[in-house]
Amino acid sequence: MVNLENMFGPRVLYKRLLGLSVFSVLVLLAPLVFSDPYDLELLFLCHYYVILACSWDLLTGFTGNVNFGHAFFIGGAGFAGALLNLHFGWGPWLTLPVGGLVAALCGLLVGSFTLRLKGPYFAAVTFCFATLLYKLIMIQHDVFGGEEGLSGLDWLSETTLGSYYVSGILMLATIFFLYFLSKSPFGLILRSIGENEMASEGSGINTTYYKIVAFMISAFIAGVGGAMYAHAQMHVGPEMAHDALSGLVLIMAVVGGMGSIIGPVIGAYLLTIANESLRFMGEFRLLIYSGAVVAVILFAPKGLLDIFLRVYRRVVGRAK
DSSP states (O other): HHHHHHHOOHHHHHHHHHHHHHHHHHHHHHGGOOSSSSHHHHHHHHHHHHHHHHHHHHHHHHHHOOSOOOHHHHHHHHHHHHHHHHHHHHHHHHHHHHHHHHHHHHHHHHHHHHHTTTTTTHHHHHHHHHHHHHHHHOOHHHOGGGGOOEEEEOSSSSSHHHHHHHHHHHHHHHHHHHHHHHHHHHHHHHHHHHOOOHHHHHTTTTTTHHHHHHHHHHHHHHHHHHHHHHHHTTTTTTTGSHHHHHHHHHHHHHHHHHHHHHEEEEEEHHHHHHHHHHGGGGGGGHHHHHHHHHHHHHTTTTHHHHHHHHHHHHHHHHHO
16 A cells, blocks of 8 residues: 555655656746757657657556657658658648557457567567658658658757647656556556466456557557658658667667556756767767666666656655
């Protein structure tokens, strides 16, 4: 009961809600300080990766089913939105939700066939789906543009500041929705599946149903993020369906702290900013970046969020 109170108690929810509210104000007021287009583009990337990492965390962080094919939904929605925009004239406000729905339907399809698999088998199949999409994009040059991708998409917004706020609002909506979903009975069931799926099944829970629903929600949010990025760049390419993107999203969630929704936010921001800040290192950038990621995973296996919470508790404890 103590653990449940620490995770779901009203005091904890109040503190987290207060923290999320402060974070929201900082996001909305950030352009007052970081008004340079370069800074806004960097923060836009942070928003984009937060959406992807949080959506990935809902399935893998809570149920333990490691998804190595998140790029399948990101790239699939990005290309679906691009084709609808280029050939049918649909604007971003239509292609974003439609792209998310396409990704959710793909999540239903993939989840129905794969979520009964356990361990590495599920991970391998999801990886294969993303690889198949990547190969399809490269082969069907007439439809998807091959290596060059598709260009000429409508702007997400006519200004960099507008794109920043659109991505920021979508990011905040994602965080709030997924966080409170994780604290709902639905989230508690997902946690129980991750802790002991056999025991959950024994208690009468249809674990496959809940995992498929989580997969669809995860895919939908990732799809909206992919369509948003495509319109912001006015271009969509095969890199959006590459396994490297799936790996990057996974690393961000793991470094920040899986199974928390808040952890992936920290991981996405820190790794995106760190990667950009190390550009002056030239060829050594990748070495330093990778070394830092490995060090965090080795010395903080529960993620940076766990370290921050420990420090906070010690400080509060000493103050009391």
